[in-house]
Amino acid sequence: MMERFRSRTLTDRGMHLCQNDQDYLNCSICKIWGTMGDVKKMSVPTLTRLLVSDVYLDRQSITEEMRNNMELQWTEVKFETAISRLTGTALTGSLRQTERVPAGAVFKDSRWIFNIFQEEDKDLLKEIFIALELLEQDYIGGMGSVDTAELPSRISKSSGTQGRHTKAGK
Numbered sequence: 001m002m003e004r005f006r007s008r009t010l011t012d013r014g015m016h017l018c019q020n021d022q023d024y025l026n027c028s029i030c031k032i033w034g035t036m037g038d039v040k041k042m043s044v045p046t047l048t049r050l051l052v053s054d055v056y057l058d059r060q061s062i063t064e065e066m067r068n069n070m071e072l073q074w075t076e077v078k079f080e081t082a083i084s085r086l087t088g089t090a091l092t093g094s095l096r097q098t099e100r101v102p103a104g105a106v107f108k109d110s111r112w113i114f115n116i117f118q119e120e121d122k123d124l125l126k127e128i129f130i131a132l133e134l135l136e137q138d139y140i141g142g143m144g145s146v147d148t149a150e151l152p153s154r155i156s157k158s159s160g161t162q163g164r165h166t167k168a169g170k
Helices: 021-025 028-033 064-068 119-137
Strands: 050-052 076-080 096-100 112-114
Touching: 021 028, 028 119, 112 119
Parallel strands: none
Antiparallel strands: 050 112, 076 096
16 A cells, blocks of 8 residues: 555565665655565665554454354355456456454454654654544445445553663664
């Protein structure tokens, strides 16, 4: 998403790749989220700054009504198909099954760690907030046209860690 927002060149598979040191040094995306390119071609360190923990389902948010609609322990199954805009009929072979958490399910907080290796890395933080805003306006996963994964983000202060950072190697 940030690749498109920042008008980066994408491969035929939809990925952005920094091809050399100069590309990487001028690329906030690769500095924050990591590079998909061949880092062996680069002589500068390609250290990922952002680490994001897994996000777990808050099991207590699942109501009895939700459970009644679930085929599996924590997910409901949905079948859908693609419809021809010309004929209004289902396209042959387009029936697919997806699993999703039920609407209203809540996930526990995620822990994000942003490593600052150089003073100018602090300027990269605003890019993360821009990415969160873009994600909040869009969706997660490949099924955005049917509202299967919206992301309401909430940034809160962590007690004892707000603003604390350490220098690399210390």
